[in-house]
Amino acid sequence: MEKKHNSHRPLAQPGSSLENKTGSWRTHRPEIDKNLCIGCSRCAKLCPDACIFMKMDKNTKLKAEVDYDYCKGCGICAAECPVKAIKMVKDY
Amino acid sequence: MPLNNKTQFIEGSRAISLTVANIRPDVVSAYPITPQTHIVEDLAQMKAGGKADFEYLRAESEFAAASIVVGAAAAGSRVYSATSSQGLILMMEVLYNAAGLRLPLVMTVANRAVGAPINIWNDHSDAMAMRDAGWLMLFAENHQEAVDFHVIAYKLAESHNLPVAINVDGFVLTHSYENVIIPGRQEIKKYLPAYKPAPGTYLNPQKPITLGGFFTPEHYWLEKKKLDEDIKRAASDLSRAYRDWKKILPSPISIKPKFDNGLIEYCGPNKPKTILIAMGSVAGTIKETLKTEKDTGLLKIRSFRPFPAQDLRRIIKNCPRIAVLEKAISAGAYGPLYSELIGSLPGYRGISSNHIIGLGGRDVSVATIKKIINSTGKAGLKFW
Numbered sequence: 474m475e476k477k478h479n480s481h482r483p484l485a486q487p488g489s490s491l492e493n494k495t496g497s498w499r500t501h502r503p504e505i506d507k508n509l510c511i512g513c514s515r516c517a518k519l520c521p522d523a524c525i526f527m528k529m530d531k532n533t534k535l536k537a538e539v540d541y542d543y544c545k546g547c548g549i550c551a552a553e554c555p556v557k558a559i560k561m562v563k564d565y
Numbered sequence: 566m567p568l569n570n571k572t573q574f575i576e577g578s579r580a581i582s583l584t585v586a587n588i589r590p591d592v593v594s595a596y597p598i599t600p601q602t603h604i605v606e607d608l609a610q611m612k613a614g615g616k617a618d619f620e621y622l623r624a625e626s627e628f629a630a631a632s633i634v635v636g637a638a639a640a641g642s643r644v645y646s647a648t649s650s651q652g653l654i655l656m657m658e659v660l661y662n663a664a665g666l667r668l669p670l671v672m673t674v675a676n677r678a679v680g681a682p683i684n685i686w687n688d689h690s691d692a693m694a695m696r697d698a699g700w701l702m703l704f705a706e707n708h709q710e711a712v713d714f715h716v717i718a719y720k721l722a723e724s725h726n727l728p729v730a731i732n733v734d735g736f737v738l739t740h741s742y743e744n745v746i747i748p749g750r751q752e753i754k755k756y757l758p759a760y761k762p763a764p765g766t767y768l769n770p771q772k773p774i775t776l777g778g779f780f781t782p783e784h785y786w787l788e789k790k791k792l793d794e795d796i797k798r799a800a801s802d803l804s805r806a807y808r809d810w811k812k813i814l815p816s817p818i819s820i821k822p823k824f825d826n827g828l829i830e831y832c833g834p835n836k837p838k839t840i841l842i843a844m845g846s847v848a849g850t851i852k853e854t855l856k857t858e859k860d861t862g863l864l865k866i867r868s869f870r871p872f873p874a875q876d877l878r879r880i881i882k883n884c885p886r887i888a889v890l891e892k893a894i895s896a897g898a899y900g901p902l903y904s905e906l907i908g909s910l911p912g913y914r915g916i917s918s919n920h921i922i923g924l925g926g927r928d929v930s931v932a933t934i935k936k937i938i939n940s941t942g943k944a945g946l947k948f949w
Contacts, residue, residue: 480667480724480725480726480763480795481667481726481791481795482666482667482668482726482766482776483665483666483667483776483777483778483780483788484765484766484774484775484776484777484778485774485775485778486774486775487773487774487775
């Protein structure tokens with residue numbers, strides 16, 4: 474074909490999750506009571522979105538922290554916490 | 566039919582598989598089903614005998630075969646598959662995906678009836694099941710057309726990013742012997758250069774992309790609209806591609822149609838009393854009948870998708886009687902071709918009738934066609 478046809482294909486470039494913060498999908502937000510948290514990191518291992526990470530506080534104790542940019546509020550962390558340090562609260 | 570040293574007297578399936586081998590696809594995957602079996606059997610044998618250099622992947626079902634070629638096409642290779650009937654229906658989900666992902670698949674559909682009741686003979690029920698999938702659909706009348714369509718299909722598919730299905734009537738074409746010219750590798754290469762997809766449009770681990778991601782309501786309809794526009798736009802390119810190819814490989818058939826633009830073909834008088842409209846191998850039987858029926862013309866549709874509505878309108882406009890002969894029925898309505906034809910003829914005042922012929926391989930003879938021509942004074946749906 475002499476005339477160049479502009480052929481089309483529906484494609485997307487990688488890295489779009491940096492722009493699309495999926496945290497807005499949640500209805501409930503996990504809140505961590507740092508005084509109760511024993512630093513077992515069970516929540517961090519079980520989070521399906523890898524949104525909980527362990528951080529050292531000033532007393533060099535491990536405490537859980539939540540990445541609210543991507544946490545979708547599934548509540549697995551709250552259900553699994555052995556000391557009930559995580560509570561799901563309304564987020565809208 | 567004039568014979569030359571390049572004309573071979575071979576089986577339809579063999580002609581198709583030789584052509585496909587000369588087109589040199591990168592990946593072939595198919596699952597055997599009657600009446601397509603000889604095509605893929607031949608290709609597998611070529612590969613096993615070291616005569617072809619494509620990858621031949623055996624699949625556990627038609628769904629897998631179609632998915633394999635979709636994956637291979639998404640990774641930027643030239644692909645080929647073939648199927649029939651129930652196999653095509655099992656592929657259905659993949660067919661829609663192939664069109665939506667805009668992958669240049671080329672597939673031979675050896676048309677066969679769809680069960681139940683089970684039947685292995687030829688009609689167009691399977692092809693009509695895939696008409697809304699977004700594929701280009703070509704219907705071959707004879708072996709030479711089937712061979713030509715395969716080369717043209719790759720040209721169109723790869724320049725437009727659209728999948729193409731070539732419909733050949735099961736047994737009638739696939740298992741019969743006819744004189745045919747098989748284009749050589751050099752001739753094909755001149756017309757169809759090696760496939761090189763545009764950079765960044767195919768799956769490549771060095772430069773990752775997502776194909777056909779999630780489309781929300783704001784964007785989905787735009788994608789479908791684009792598919793519709795691109796298939797319609799392919800009509801003029803199909804016409805041009807057909808003309809260009811015929812310059813390279815002239816047809817060995819001596820009957821010259823009155824009008825032929827690649828999409829449709831008209832044979833018959835200038836002012837016909839009746840026009841018969843048909844697709845596929847039955848057009849050959851009609852041409853034979855027209856030798857004694859001087860008031861009747863034949864309008865053969867080669868390209869069902871894109872549907873050549875404008876060209877059809879121009880030829881049919883002033884004809885007092887039209888009869889659509891088709892090998893499929895949309896139970897509860899009309900034949901699919903009839904509905905589409907009437908939809909594209911607003912204001913047509915003649916008598917239109919719909920004749921359902923050859924279902925499940927029922928024989929269509931010259932006598933049947935003559936009876937149909939005599940019955941065209943009465944409108945409506947008739948079974949033969």
